[in-house]
Amino acid sequence: MIRFLAIIVLLFAVNSCKLIKKKDEQKLPKAKNIILLVGDGMGVSQIYAAMSTASKPLNIEQFKYIGFHKTYSATHYITDSGAGGTALSTGIKTCNNCIATDTSGNSIKTILEYAKENELATGLVSTSSILHATPASFIAHVLSRNSYEEIALYFLRTDIDLFIGGGKKQFIQRKDSLNLIDSLIARNYLVADSIHQIPENYKGKLAILSAREHNPSYLKGRGDLLPEATEKAIQILSKNENGFFLMIEGSQIDWGGHDKDIDYVVSETIDFDKAIGKALEFAKKDGETLVIVTADHETGGLTLTDGDLKGKTIVANFSTDHHTGVMVPVFAFGPDAEDFIGIYENTKVFEKMMTAFQFKK
Numbered sequence: 001m002i003r004f005l006a007i008i009v010l011l012f013a014v015n016s017c018k019l020i021k022k023k024d025e026q027k028l029p030k031a032k033n034i035i036l037l038v039g040d041g042m043g044v045s046q047i048y049a050a051m052s053t054a055s056k057p058l059n060i061e062q063f064k065y066i067g068f069h070k071t072y073s074a075t076h077y078i079t080d081s082g083a084g085g086t087a088l089s090t091g092i093k094t095c096n097n098c099i100a101t102d103t104s105g106n107s108i109k110t111i112l113e114y115a116k117e118n119e120l121a122t123g124l125v126s127t128s129s130i131l132h133a134t135p136a137s138f139i140a141h142v143l144s145r146n147s148y149e150e151i152a153l154y155f156l157r158t159d160i161d162l163f164i165g166g167g168k169k170q171f172i173q174r175k176d177s178l179n180l181i182d183s184l185i186a187r188n189y190l191v192a193d194s195i196h197q198i199p200e201n202y203k204g205k206l207a208i209l210s211a212r213e214h215n216p217s218y219l220k221g222r223g224d225l226l227p228e229a230t231e232k233a234i235q236i237l238s239k240n241e242n243g244f245f246l247m248i249e250g251s252q253i254d255w256g257g258h259d260k261d262i263d264y265v266v267s268e269t270i271d272f273d274k275a276i277g278k279a280l281e282f283a284k285k286d287g288e289t290l291v292i293v294t295a296d297h298e299t300g301g302l303t304l305t306d307g308d309l310k311g312k313t314i315v316a317n318f319s320t321d322h323h324t325g326v327m328v329p330v331f332a333f334g335p336d337a338e339d340f341i342g343i344y345e346n347t348k349v350f351e352k353m354m355t356a357f358q359f360k361k
């Protein structure tokens with residue numbers, strides 16, 4: 001009898017566990033929106049250099065779900081931003097310099113294109129030219145990242161809702177004499193040079209080409225373009241009832257590393273962190289937005305050999321003026337954020353976004 005009762009109790013316990021588990025699973029919402037923030041060249045040292053010298057704690061310090069990804073490409077131990085961006089945007093490792101194609105040149109569908117197909121709003125924001133490797137990896141399909149004029153054509157082939165960045169030159173001064181700004185206007189885009197020209201409560205499509213080539217660095221007067229563009233982009237894209245996908249790039253952390261210039265690296269990382277703050281602010285209120293912060297690779301082999309936290313100074317050493325092969329961190333907040341813990345391939349970031357969106361390939 002006692003044994004029989006014990007079995008009944010055990011069965012009850014097992015079943016209620018299952019019930020609790022099922023309830024938890026049901027409670028987990030899928031991500032309605034994803035904001036992916038890519039700090040080009042931003043490794044752990046770049047982040048800690050900014051943390052050590054900033055006047056207040058960084059927004060990035062709020063994340064609880066943190067992992068690392070391996071950045072090597074299909075062809076090189078040291079990736080470039082083409083292969084690095086393509087891994088994040090399409091889930092495949094490809095050749096250095098390749099933009100959302102496999103190593104044979106076949107186009108691979110990007111998360112932005114999947115989002116569009118699923119009727120989400122889509123956007124790209126960058127502090128470089130919008131045609132540069134990282135943003136290009138989300139929208140274009142070319143074997144060479146330097147084919148800027150060809151990359152510009154993809155901004156008309158994909159029905160992207162908004163983009164903000166430099167690169168105006170290749171829209172208007174082209175070998176084929178096409179004027180892509182006229183084409184954008186014909187497709188109902190509001191085209192402007194500055195985010196300050198966007199009317200209040202603007203709802204339509206938007207192309208902000210804020211520089212002829214790249215935007216200036218923060219130290220050379222870019223101002224709050226990145227955090228302000230992030231806020232504007234979220235405001236506009238979140239009007240879509242089905243949700244949105246937005247990629248924000250802090251492009252010039254990488255260029256500071258190439259220049260072995262710690263002030264350049266730190267100022268760009270702190271500026272990028274302000275954009276992270278805008279994304280987190282929205283995600284906390286919204287409750288259905290997954291925010292992911294990562295890099296494509298580290299740049300400069302940066303080490304901090306000394307520092308003073310009170311005086312907010314650091315002694316920085318760069319071991320190279322190129323990219324390095326080290327793992328880079330991933331930070332996540334929102335629905336499915338716990339899925340980003342651990343060590344995995346850069347391509348898994350794409351897979352995890354697909355799962356969070358519940359998209360089918």
Ligand code: MG
Binds near residue numbers: 040081128133
């Ligand atoms: Mg880049």
Ligand code: ZN
Binds near residue numbers: 254255258299
């Ligand atoms: Zn680089």
